[in-house]
Amino acid sequence: xxxxxxxxxxxxxxxxxxxxxxxxxxxxxxxxxxxxxxxxxxxxxxxxxxxxxxxxxxxxxxxxxxxxxxxxxxxxxxxxxxxxxxxxxxxxxxxxxxxxxxxxxxxxxxxxxxxxxxxxxxxxxxxxxxxxxxxxxxxxxxxxxxxxxxxxxxxxxxxxxxxxxxxxxxxxxxxxxxxxxxxxxxxxxxxxxxxxxxxxxxxxxxxxxxxxxxxxxxxxxxxxxxxxxxxxxxxxxxxxxxxxxxxxxxxxxxxxxxxxxxxxxxxxxxxxxxxxxxxxxxxxxxxxxxxxxxxxxxxxxxxxxxxxxx
Amino acid sequence: xxxxxxxxxxxxxxxxxxxxxxxxxxxxxxxxxxxxxxxxxxxxxxxxxxxxxxxxxxxxxxxxxxxxxxxxxxxxxxxxxxxxxxxxxxxxxxxxxxxxxxxxxxxxxxxxxxxxxxxxxxxxxxxxxxxxxxxxxxxxxxxxxxxxxxxxxxxxxxxxxxxxxxxxxxxxxxxxxxxxxxxxxxxxxxxxxxxxxxxxxxxxxxxxxxxxxxxxxxxxxxxxxxxxxxxxxxxxxxxx
Numbered sequence: 001x002x003x004x005x006x007x008x009x010x011x012x013x014x015x016x017x018x019x020x021x022x023x024x025x026x027x028x029x030x031x032x033x034x035x036x037x038x039x040x041x042x043x044x045x046x047x048x049x050x051x052x053x054x055x056x057x058x059x060x061x062x063x064x065x066x067x068x069x070x071x072x073x074x075x076x077x078x079x080x081x082x083x084x085x086x087x088x089x090x091x092x093x094x095x096x097x098x099x100x101x102x103x104x105x106x107x108x109x110x111x112x113x114x115x116x117x118x119x120x121x122x123x124x125x126x127x128x129x130x131x132x133x134x135x136x137x138x139x140x141x142x143x144x145x146x147x148x149x150x151x152x153x154x155x156x157x158x159x160x161x162x163x164x165x166x167x168x169x170x171x172x173x174x175x176x177x178x179x180x181x182x183x184x185x186x187x188x189x190x191x192x193x194x195x196x197x198x199x200x201x202x203x204x205x206x207x208x209x210x211x212x213x214x215x216x217x218x219x220x221x222x223x224x225x226x227x228x229x230x231x232x233x234x235x236x237x238x239x240x241x242x243x244x245x246x247x248x249x250x251x252x253x254x255x256x257x258x259x260x261x262x263x264x265x266x267x268x269x270x271x272x273x274x275x276x277x278x279x280x281x282x283x284x285x286x287x288x289x290x291x292x293x294x295x296x297x298x299x300x301x302x303x304x305x306x307x308x309x310x
Numbered sequence: 311x312x313x314x315x316x317x318x319x320x321x322x323x324x325x326x327x328x329x330x331x332x333x334x335x336x337x338x339x340x341x342x343x344x345x346x347x348x349x350x351x352x353x354x355x356x357x358x359x360x361x362x363x364x365x366x367x368x369x370x371x372x373x374x375x376x377x378x379x380x381x382x383x384x385x386x387x388x389x390x391x392x393x394x395x396x397x398x399x400x401x402x403x404x405x406x407x408x409x410x411x412x413x414x415x416x417x418x419x420x421x422x423x424x425x426x427x428x429x430x431x432x433x434x435x436x437x438x439x440x441x442x443x444x445x446x447x448x449x450x451x452x453x454x455x456x457x458x459x460x461x462x463x464x465x466x467x468x469x470x471x472x473x474x475x476x477x478x479x480x481x482x483x484x485x486x487x488x489x490x491x492x493x494x495x496x497x498x499x500x501x502x503x504x505x506x507x508x509x510x511x512x513x514x515x516x517x518x519x520x521x522x523x524x525x526x527x528x529x530x531x532x533x534x535x536x537x538x539x540x541x542x543x544x545x546x547x548x549x550x
Contacts, residue, residue, distance in 0.1 A: 178412075178416045178423075181405075181409055181412060181413055181416070182413065182416075184402070184404070184405060184409070185402060185405075185413050188402040188403065188404050188405060189400060189401070189402050189403075191400065192396070192400045192401065192402065193413070194384055194385050194388075195362070195364070195384060195385075195388060195393075195394050195396070195400075196385075196388060196413055196414050196417045196459065196463065197385050197386075197388035197389045197417040197418070197463070198385055198417060199383070199385045199386075200385075
């Protein structure tokens with residue numbers, strides 16, 4: 001009950017913020033919502049299940065290119081492209097997972113990173129279709145989403161919010177389900193889980209696919225909402241960012257990805273106004289985080305004050 | 311003689327040059343409490359790891375209820391009804407006691423999770439600790455939680471690997487009563503160093519030494535067996 005009220009409260013705040021904030025920030029809010037969906041997907045693998053991937057940019061890019069190239073080259077309707085992009089994330093996660101999950105720990109990090117780099121280089125190599133480094137700007141007719149014009153601020157926000165609400169509800173339902181308990185079990189003690197009758201390989205593959213669906217949906221939405229697909233979204237930076245969001249907001253918390261994405265977005269925004277070496281500021285913030293609140297903001301709040309926080 | 315539920319025929323396992331289990335034949339009868347004893351390094355844990363599927367044998371055959379399971383992976387053997395409780399307590403320290411047992415119950419496919427968890431916790435007298443985080447339990451309670459997880463699987467065969475290790479003497483008495491209450495619904499294979507517990511509980515005993523079966527029989531027979539005495543006392547040739 002408390003948890004439902006909290007999440008509804010957050011949604012109300014988001015809606016109010018959209019009306020009160022000046023256009024620049026309202027637009028940022030749309031971006032943050034989409035990035036938060038990406039981070040939720042990352043959190044399902046990393047925060048809840050202990051699968052530390054360095055290759056989630058590939059899943060984000062699968063959704064982004066899956067949707068973006070369809071509307072651009074094939075004239076597919078945006079809604080259908082969003083759904084296909086979501087699936088693309090899941091399918092890519094399956095392919096990567098089938099091989100990468102034969103490893104664990106540091107090897108898993110390296111193998112996922114390697115797959116993501118292959119994806120990144122593939123996008124650059126086929127620049128005739130993908131636009132390579134330069135990317136492709138989607139035109140206004142390509143960005144009509146069930147009658148909504150996504151080049152306009154307001155429809156863009158509402159679509160981002162609806163996607164976020166769906167992701168949030170799915171995330172909450174997942175972590176409260178029996179499968180959610182098995183996810184934690186994988187993180188806490190894999191050998192014990194095997195001896196309770198769970199097949200770790202299959203369970204982790206399922207987790208990765210769910211994570212991929214979230215990431216793919218975020219990537220597809222990002223392409224349609226902001227009208228641009230480009231190779232930089234498949235670069236290693238986009239594997240690291242969701243991890244930072246999750247670590248900052250609180251791993252294995254449902255609202256942590258949103259909080260982390262919002263704070264990190266504005267930290268980068270603020271720091272890049274000061275210096276071109278803005279990543280240094282981000283780095284300093286992370287060092288402080290690891291030293292003083294290793295469980296992230298909501299992780300620390302849950303530990304100290306709100307043990308019921310999902 | 312009761313039906314054999316779990317059997318091993320000529321199973322062997324080597325690690326490098328060391329033959330940890332060497333051609334062991336073994337039969338567990340349905341509904342019995344069977345103890346597996348032997349000096350340190352006799353191959354007891356390797357042997358039950360072969361039974362539970364944590365490692366695969368080099369040679370030999372294992373059957374459960376008449377069906378061959380030699381190549382079946384561990385997680386499937388658990389689903390077939392072999393539960394294993396770890397020698398070194400292996401629980402989910404970050405989760406609540408409820409969640410620890412619930413994982414076992416849902417793996418078994420329990421419909422009413424709360425009822426299944428409560429039933430398992432009541433058997434080990436821990437129903438009032440359900441909300442507590444497992445890491446904060448006393449060592450004795452962690453051992454019992456481990457057993458409760460095994461029970462929630464509703465296994466046909468429960469393998470207990472040194473369950474009383476590190477328990478206080480008062481706790482051991484309760485534990486002996488608990489194990490006795492499990493049969494005949496469940497068959498228990500007990501690896502145990504505490505001879506009082508073994509003699510008290512076991513209907514039959516198998517003694518391993520250097521990876522081979524040294525003797526098998528009832529408690530009285532084993533107590534009187536000179537080869538067993540020699541193995542435990544470390545005398546090479548007791549007959550001589």
